[in-house]
Amino acid sequence: MTQTAPVAGIAEIDPLSAVTHPDPYPYYRELAASLPFFRDKGLGLWVAAGRREVAAVLAHPDCCVRPSAQPVPPSLAGTAAGELFGQLVRMNDGAAHAPLKALLMPMLAGIDPDSAAQRSVALARMLDAGEAARNAMSGKDINRWLFTLPVVTVADLLGLPVAGDGGKAVEVAQRVAAFAAAQSPLADGQAVAAGAQAAQWLGQWLADAAPGDGPLPALREAAHGAGIAPQAVAANIIGLLVQACEATAALAGSTLLRLGRGEPQWEAPLDVVVARVARDDPPVQNTRRFLAADAQLCGHAVKAGDAVLVLLAAASCSGPADGERAWTFGHGRHACPGDRLAQALAAATVAALRARGVDPVALARAFRYRPSLNARIPHFL
Ligand code: HEM
Structure with missing residues (x-):
């Protein structure tokens, strides 16, 4: 029909x-x-x-x-963002990406969601240090936290150097968000240019990053042993930060909205509320x-x-x-391997904001959704 x-x-x-x-x-x-x-x-x-x-x-x-004739969106083709995009396992069905995917998936599965939540408490304190002293957080501050804390936590869990330098951490998160936004069919010329610049910046940052405690050295070594190009590994590490960005911000933001509507059943523990929001007000x-x-x-x-x-x-x-x-x-071959981690990060982000005095009831009175064709991301005013 x-x-x-x-x-x-x-x-x-x-x-x-x-x-x-x-x-x-x-x-x-x-x-x-x-x-x-x-x-x-x-x-x-x-x-x-x-x-x-x-x-x-x-x-x-x-x-x-992806369409077979168009592995990279035409607006990104020929830019650093397009080059990075073309190497993401998320955006490929080609057999060439299977060996790297086989290394990335167990690495992600090895990240314990509870430790992730604990780590984000420490990282939230680091972000506090960069905040201007003021009485209450504005909608703009909250939006920034939603787009920063989950991404910075994933970077930290992978062993990337974000802890200890709040300014750098915020910049990493901003660049990841710019790269993510450039992938939207709604991105205008300016957003695409910012995404290309962000892809380049992130590539350089990753290349310069001293290896820390985390699964990356083992991933790089296993990839080397399997004959996988280091550029493909680097692109997919950045890809993980990108995956953690908009959707987790959306889940945390929608959880705040749900709490702000104050229905009695939402007095459940936060992880239960997040899991329900993922089902009945889904971020993607x-x-x-x-x-x-x-x-x-x-x-x-x-x-x-x-x-x-x-x-x-x-x-x-x-x-x-x-x-x-x-x-x-998602389901099937491309199903999200970060589902438990994402829910833990969203709950940790909501908890961090509430601990800083954010009132969900006030938030639910003044928001809109960010323009998007696939993600439902609250933007607080
Ligand atoms: C609330 C947050 C999240 C949501 C709703 C979400 C949702 C999704 C969906 C729907 C897909 C599949 C897309 C498709 O089939 O077309 C996907 C793939 C993926 N997600 Fe997530 N995701 C979230 C957070 C994360 C996080 C935190 C990570 C890791 C740090 C992650 C890593 C990935 C990866 C690597 C893929 C590609 C898998 C593949 O192609 O085989 N996601 N995600």
Whole structure:
């Protein structure tokens, strides 16, 4: 079935604008029930909304994370950001990336979420030192913390030199955010240029970084032994910081909002609240796949080059919580290996902000969502 206006009765919302809509969940549920897989002519995309369909697309061998003719987004091609992007295991289905992925995944799995949370307490104190003395944190300060503490904690856990130099730590986080923002289809020329500069800066910083205590020396040695280029290892280390950036900020921010709405059931322990937010107000609302060949997908004939928008958020809100894993972390070959770490970091960031007097009730009164086609990131005013 080919459709343009997906769900009657819910106007002014489509599968992309849903990401930043105040309450997209009735729309997603309706879509999952009535149009679990359809062609949205207006957007030029297939859309998977039903649970079964979302899982089928993510599991399909011909559904790849990039269009085969376009391994790097055209806006980044030819820049340092494009070069870095092209080496990320996250953005590749090629066999060439499998050996590095096989080293990165156990390394991430070896990071204990509880130790990560503890480490972020110390790093939060370091960030305090760089804050101007003032009575209360502004929305701007809070936004900066959301984009800094998780990234700096991941860098520290990997053994990168961020502890002890709050100024450098903040700059690393800002560069990571600039590189992440440049990857968005909404990025303008200025954002793309800042992303290219950030990629270059991060590459140099990593090259100059003295090896600390952490898993990186072992990773580099194993990669060397497997004949993997050091540049690919470096790109993917930066890639981990990028993965930790927007989505974790979104999860922490949405948790603050949930706490600010003050429903009694949210008096649960913070890690429980974070896990519920990951399921019912998911930070990553969708991901995309591109057909590498003509195929039959969810009962439809799809063509090589077609793109599928995979509505993780619709799958998440349209049935009971099944299993441990929230849909926002993806499924299948590219599923997020940082899911437990991300939830621990989000909880630690919320706890750090609350310990500094941030009042979620006040925050929930003045925010908007940052423009994005896939991440639901609160921006506090
Ligand atoms: C709330 C925070 C996070 C969310 C919602 C999230 C979500 C996701 C999703 C949806 C994917 C799969 C994308 C796809 O299939 O198209 C993914 C992949 C990935 N994530 Fe996360 N992520 C988060 C935090 C993190 C953190 C903290 C790390 C590590 C430090 C991480 C590392 C990765 C990596 C390496 C991949 C690529 C896996 C692959 O391609 O095989 N993520 N993430």
